[in-house]
Structures are given as structure tokens and as C-alpha cells.
Amino acid sequence: MQRIEARSVFKRAPRVVLAAGVFFLRVAVAGPPTLLSYVADRSADPAGWGGDAGAVFAYDGSALLEWIASPAWVDPCAAATDSAGNLFVLDAASDPLNVGSPTGAIYRFDPVTRQVVLYAASRDTLEMTDLALAGDGRIFVTGRAAAGPGGQLTGVVFVVDPNGQISVHVASTQFSEPTGVAVAAPGELIVVDRSAAAGGTGHVGAVFRVLDSGQIEVLATSAWFADLQDVVLAADGQSFLVADAEADPQNLGYDGAVFRVTAGGAVSVHATSPLFAHPCELVSRADGGILLLDSATDAGLPGGPRGVVFHVAAAGDVSIHIPASPGWQQATGLATEGSGTVARLGDLDGDGDVDLADFTVFQLCYGGSSVPAPTPCRIADFDSDLDVDLSDFAIFQVNFTGSF
Incomplete structure (x- = not known):
């Protein structure tokens, strides 16, 4: 069993529990359960093991509850949750199969047993960047893989079946560096690629629609795009919100923006802010807004820790949701309870259908x-x-x- 470190930072006296050789701190909390947020930091070392193996920080609102770390992690860069509360962490550089190269892997953290276990790994994956959970139990992962006689790298969307087996879902030379993926509907994905040269427009970066049949089409490209990072289905269930780490569509000298892309491919500016420095990860909220992780901003407080989770309202107004924690080093992943499941408008019980x-x-x-x-x-x-x-x-x- 892989060792897991999980530490509570509640001010109440914790009860130390020993279960199957796993040490952790558990705190009884009064009141109804709350919606947790998770921030994956690829370089943090809250356990004090030395190095920069990374960790995941859990929050109730803006209050830090605990951190989660595992010696198996090397570069935990993205996270997602399922409807049962399991946390899936994508590590871009771990090598659990001892291939001798950073193939990466997906790990699962069970909030009840407090264990981190290997969920899926393959010898054929490389440079994995993001993951999205579908309502049917599959996990889709963006990355790259060797293809063709010369072993040339090509962009890939991998699929992980409910048994943890990884295979290529779709690979295409249209992809260059796919950085984000979202489930739009059963059988349909939206993929953002930061450097794809799509449609002969000369623009860099594109938003693709990918079907289970393997069909790939360019949904949107724009002269505004500069460094596409992530995509989520918007609360209206019909459009998509895209984070760009460097875009300045209004020529205000800002670093980064959030764009809205309609189902027809129209691109508009949803939000931008002088506080943005490198917006990189999005999570939809039921209130119509989004949570936006910016890995580089100091939120106007020079000298402080870098990284902030913003709340972007449905109208585009930006406010701070989670300020940087002192333990953050390079926060790149964001998830909330249930955020990994299909966001189907009307699915009020979270079971993937509207009935x-x-x-x-x-x-x-x-x-x-x-x-x-x-x-x-x-x-x-x-x-x-x-x-x-x-x-x-x-x-x-x-x-x-x-x-x-």
C-alpha cells in the first residue's frame, strides 16, 4: 500500500487514527457537509519530505482544511472528483510501471479510507496535461504519444475505462499541445490546444470538438487566443468557457482572459482583470459562475505567495475566492466536489440524465x-x-x- 500523508489544519484537537499502517488526522466537524475545493500544486512539499513532489490542498470555502501528499507523486498537475467524492489526481511525471521515462499516471484518493492508490497507468502515455470525468465512469486525459514509424509525437486524447485501463481515444496531427478537456455531453468532448494552427487562419491555438466516433472538428480559433489552458462547459449547458494564460483581447496590458465559445464557434470575452497573471484552470459552479485558478498572480499583494482561486460571476465580475496559501509553490490544478461529472443542464440529482x-x-x-x-x-x-x-x-x- 502506498503511504499517504493527510494533515488537518482545523484548530480543534484532532484524533490520531492508525488504520492499516496509514497515519492521518481526522477531525469531527459539526454541521452539514460543505462543498470542498481542491488545489493541486505540482511543487509543494507540506510533508517536509524534501524536493518538490507536489500535494493537493483541500478547502472549505476559503478555509484550508488539510493537505494530501504521496511519495508516489512527482508532478501532480490536475484533479477532478466523482459523485462519490473520490478525488482523482493526474501526475504528469510519475513512473509507477518503472518504464524509465515520465509516463505519468492517475491516482485516486478515497476521502473515507484516506488512502492514495494507483488508479491507471500506461507505458504509452506522455506529457499528460488534464483530465475530465464522464458520467459513464470513463476518464478522458489530454497528452501526447509517439505515433508512426519515426515515433513522432502527436497530440492525443486518452480514455481510461472504469477498470483503469488506458487506451488512445483519438490521436490527430491536428493536435499539437492539447492542454485541456471537458465533457460536453455523452459521446462529445471539447479539447483546447495551446499551439494548434487550425483552419489555415494563422492563429495559434484552437478549440476542438471530438466525438466518440473519432471525428474531430475545429470549433473555434481566434486572433485573441495566445496560450489556451483549460475549458469547461458553462452553466447554460450550451457554451464553453476557456482560460487563456496570456491573452489581452482588450489591449489593456493584462495577462490572461476567460473567453466564451458558443456551440456555433463564436468567441467573445467573458472576463479579464488586472489581477490576472496566468489563469490556467476552470471549474463550473451551479450559480452560473466559475472558479478560476491563476498560478502566478499575487493578487495585488507583492511579496506574498503566488496563486489565487478567483470567483468569476455569470456576468464576468472577478473576486478572490481562495487566496494563496503559504505552502503553495506552483498551483496548477483545481477541482470541486462533483466537478468532474458531466454538467448536463437539468440533471439536478447528478446521475448523468434528466428524468x-x-x-x-x-x-x-x-x-x-x-x-x-x-x-x-x-x-x-x-x-x-x-x-x-x-x-x-x-x-x-x-x-x-x-x-x-
Whole structure:
């Protein structure tokens, strides 16, 4: 069993538990469960082991709860969670199969058993950058692999089946450096590539649509793109939000922006800020906004630790959600509970479909026009106007799939 270090930073006295040779600290917390956020830092060393093997920090709101680290990690660069609360960590440089090269691997952290275990690894993966969880149990990973007689590297989307077996989902010379992936719908992925020269436009960077059939099409490219990093499905279920680490679309001297890309490929500026320095990772929120990790900003406080998680509201307003923690060194990954599952508009119970069970939840949340929806019911406010009314019901009807 691989050793796991997990440390709580609650101020209450913790109870030290020994289970199957695994040391950790567990704290009983009163009150209802809260939505946790996880920040993966590829160079942090909170365990004091020496070196820069990385760690994952867990937060309740902006409060640091604990850190998670494993001696097996070398470069934990991305994270995602499933509906059961399991945390999947993509390590871009570990070599659990002893290949002699940084093939990378996916590890799973069980929040109940407090164990980090190897979930998936392959001799054929290389330079893995991001992962996204689908509702059917598959995990999609962007990276590169050798292809052809000369072993030339090409961009790849790998797929991990529910048994942890990795295979190539799609590989294409259209890809150059795929950096982010999101599940748009069952059988459909959105992939961002930071250096793809798509469509003969001369623009660098592109957003691709990838189907289970293997079909790849350019969804969007733009003169605004400079260094595409990540993509998520927006709360409207119809468009996508893309983080760019260097774009300055309004020529304000800023570093980085968030773009909205419609299903038809139209690109618009969703958010930019003088606080941005290297926005690199996105997570959608039920309130219509997103969490945005910036790995380089000091948030206007020179000399402090680098890295901030911003909240970007549905209207594009930017505020600080999680300030940098002293232990951060190079934060690059972001996840929240349930963020790795398919964000299907209308799926109110998180099981991947929109059926009568979701309609029951919708009925309980229905309040009518101009009646503010309570916080737990914001998930049913599909048009982000702060109420749950007939307009939201119309959106629910359009997205109704039935049980599957």
C-alpha cells in the first residue's frame, strides 16, 4: 500500500487514527457537509519530505482544511472528483510501471479510507496535461504519444475505462499541445490546444470538438487566443468557457482572459482583470459562475505567495475566492466536489440524465417569477436570473432525456 500523508489544519484537537499502517488526522466537524475545493500544486512539499513532489490542498470555502501528499507523486498537475467524492489526481511525471521515462499516471484518493492508490497507468502515455470525468465512469486525459514509424509525437486524447485501463481515444496531427478537456455531453468532448494552427487562419491555438466516433472538428480559433489552458462547459449547458494564460483581447496590458465559445464557434470575452497573471484552470459552479485558478498572480499583494482561486460571476465580475496559501509553490490544478461529472443542464440529482427524479427536485424548488430562489435551489435557476420560474421549466423541458 502506498503511504499517504493527510494533515488537518482545523484548530480543534484532532484524533490520531492508525488504520492499516496509514497515519492521518481526522477531525469531527459539526454541521452539514460543505462543498470542498481542491488545489493541486505540482511543487509543494507540506510533508517536509524534501524536493518538490507536489500535494493537493483541500478547502472549505476559503478555509484550508488539510493537505494530501504521496511519495508516489512527482508532478501532480490536475484533479477532478466523482459523485462519490473520490478525488482523482493526474501526475504528469510519475513512473509507477518503472518504464524509465515520465509516463505519468492517475491516482485516486478515497476521502473515507484516506488512502492514495494507483488508479491507471500506461507505458504509452506522455506529457499528460488534464483530465475530465464522464458520467459513464470513463476518464478522458489530454497528452501526447509517439505515433508512426519515426515515433513522432502527436497530440492525443486518452480514455481510461472504469477498470483503469488506458487506451488512445483519438490521436490527430491536428493536435499539437492539447492542454485541456471537458465533457460536453455523452459521446462529445471539447479539447483546447495551446499551439494548434487550425483552419489555415494563422492563429495559434484552437478549440476542438471530438466525438466518440473519432471525428474531430475545429470549433473555434481566434486572433485573441495566445496560450489556451483549460475549458469547461458553462452553466447554460450550451457554451464553453476557456482560460487563456496570456491573452489581452482588450489591449489593456493584462495577462490572461476567460473567453466564451458558443456551440456555433463564436468567441467573445467573458472576463479579464488586472489581477490576472496566468489563469490556467476552470471549474463550473451551479450559480452560473466559475472558479478560476491563476498560478502566478499575487493578487495585488507583492511579496506574498503566488496563486489565487478567483470567483468569476455569470456576468464576468472577478473576486478572490481562495487566496494563496503559504505552502503553495506552483498551483496548477483545481477541482470541486462533483466537478468532474458531466454538467448536463437539468440533471439536478447528478446521475448523468434528466428524468422524472430531476423533475421532482425542480418542483420542490419552483417558486415563480421574481421570487428569489434559496441557495440550495440555485441549481434549478438555469437562466441565472435568481428565481426558478416558467423560463427555467422551458429549459428543463428542452434538456429532458429520460432515465438512462
